[in-house]
Amino acid sequence: MKRMFSKRAREAKASEVRELLKLTDNNDIIAFGGGLPAQEAFPVEEMIEVCKDILVAHGTKAMQYATTEGNNEIRGLMQEIMKEKGITAEIENILVTSGSQQGLDLTAKVFIEEGDKVICEKPTYMAAINAFKPFSPQFLEVEMEEDGITLEDLEALLQQNPDAKFIYTIPDFQNPTGRSMSLGKRKKLVHIANKYDILIIEDNPYSELRFSGETSPPIKSFDTEGRVIYLSTFSKIVCPGFRIGWVCGEKEIINKYGLLKQGTDLHTNIFSQLQILYFFKTYDIKQRINKVREIYKKKRDVMIETIEKEFPKEVEFTRPMGGMFVWVTLPEDMEAKKLLEKAITQGVAFVPGEAFYASSEVKNTLRLNFSGLEEDKIQIGIRRLAEVIKNEM
Structure with a gap:
């Protein structure tokens, strides 16, 4: 066998x-x-009412196959959420995913070939390692400080490895360390990516879970050359079982993500997409x-x-x-x-x-x-x- x-x-x-x-x-x-x-x-109680509203409004359409890219209304919701954070995007820049974990899986499929160099924080998210590892990359680790990735070490690494594919980072309340990247480092990281012609994968599931301190804009908000691919999710602010996340990037990149998603699951659960959409429409999300x-x-x-x-x-x-x-x-x-x-x-x-x-x-x-x-x-x-x-x- x-x-x-x-x-x-x-x-x-x-x-x-x-x-x-x-x-x-x-x-x-x-x-x-x-x-x-x-x-x-x-x-729970809110979702009982939401499900009733969806079935009354959509009937069997809520149970039918849907588009790979995702429901346009929920993509519009994602667009508005990012706009509040300083990210300008069109609907076509957004792909709805089955949780942000699928975004990581698609990232590996789109970018990694055997032996490719992938830069990540030391330590980093275990499930990202697991998503990338089957594609046999060479992982290059960069130490972290209290305010995020050590940029001097990163730049030295890029000088030695100019062919690295992307930098994977979790800038807000990083999993596993809980550390956050400073505003200055976010801006400089984009500058470094531009200088060395490399992509940034910004994984941002925890940004809404701030208890104290100043909120920093996403790295994507400083992106002027389309180098930052932004991943986020509703798992932490609504619930994880619906598996609704998204990827935002240049249209050419999102098109490739969508093509590879078709072979994975055709589309993200449409009923779950509508649950999130109606929840935001009906209740005070703040x-x-x-x-x-x-x-x-x-x-x-x-x-x-x-x-x-x-x-x-x-x-x-x-x-x-x-x-x-x-x-x-x-x-x-x-x-x-x-x-x-x-x-x-x-x-x-x-x-x-x-x-x-x-x-x-x-x-x-x-x-x-x-x-x-x-x-x-x-x-x-x-x-x-x-x-x-x-x-x-």
């Missing part, structure tokens, strides 16, 4: 970490591992976003306060001004994967940081998610984890 599999299928393997995290399905384990939005914020921010801020505060109180001083961690994650750095002689094995026996779990490094082997970091758990469980889970860390030091 093995000879029947493609090279991509043969090389696809479940990670040891994923297998360990399967154990966290046990309700007795407090799992900080998933990147889950708060389900108490999901608009009030909705403020509610989500309030919920997440409380959870973030509880996690940070408990970490400050319980963790040993040798352990470092980020204090994000938004998003869903806290990034923890253990002493260099500790391995997060081994710590996870011990932690699970004590009823707590997390994601070891090594899964977020595209090519490096860094073993002493881990990611904690605060959005998906109740406040009391966050406190209990952090206390359990603190005890495990202390016992291993």
Whole structure:
């Protein structure tokens, strides 16, 4: 049977970490591992009414095949959302995707050939690595500072690798670190991309989840040469199950994304597209976003306060001004994967940081998610984890 599999299928393997995290399905384990939005914020009652409205207005059309590019009204909604952020785009610049994860998959299909050089932050989003890896790129990592990617290192890397295809970045409340790129760095990053003739893939799912500090415009808003491809989603401000995201870029690029999407799923779920559209038409979305921010801020505060109180001083961690994650750095002689094995026996779990490094082997970091758990469980889970860390030091 093995000879029947493609090279991509043969090389696809479940990670040891994923297998360990399967154990966290046990309700007795407090799992900080998933990147889950708060389900108490999901608009269940509102969506019941929205579904009725859709079926009355559209009938069987809401259940029929649809265009690959997406419903024009929801593309118009996406256009308005981006306009408020300083991004000028026409409908034809936008493709509706099955979550922003499909945007990453299509990015790989459109741009990556075996051996192509792809630049990413160190660390970076695990599912982006997984989307790109089947196409066998050469990952080039750039260190991060508190205000985002280290531009001096990036420029040095581009001087040595002028044939790199694109830079992948998450500028707002980065997954996994929670860090955000400064305004100055966003502007300079576009300048660097222009100078070295390279594309930027801007993945921006968390920008609405800001609790404090100044909001910075997307990198795409400074794009003057069509080099920035912008990905976003409704998963974090409405709910993830509808799988509605989008890609914005030059028409030539979006056309290629659309052609390759046809072979993947024909089109994004039309009923889900209409659910998002009608939800925005019917309800106060700003009030909705403020509610989500309030919920997440409380959870973030509880996690940070408990970490400050319980963790040993040798352990470092980020204090994000938004998003869903806290990034923890253990002493260099500790391995997060081994710590996870011990932690699970004590009823707590997390994601070891090594899964977020595209090519490096860094073993002493881990990611904690605060959005998906109740406040009391966050406190209990952090206390359990603190005890495990202390016992291993």
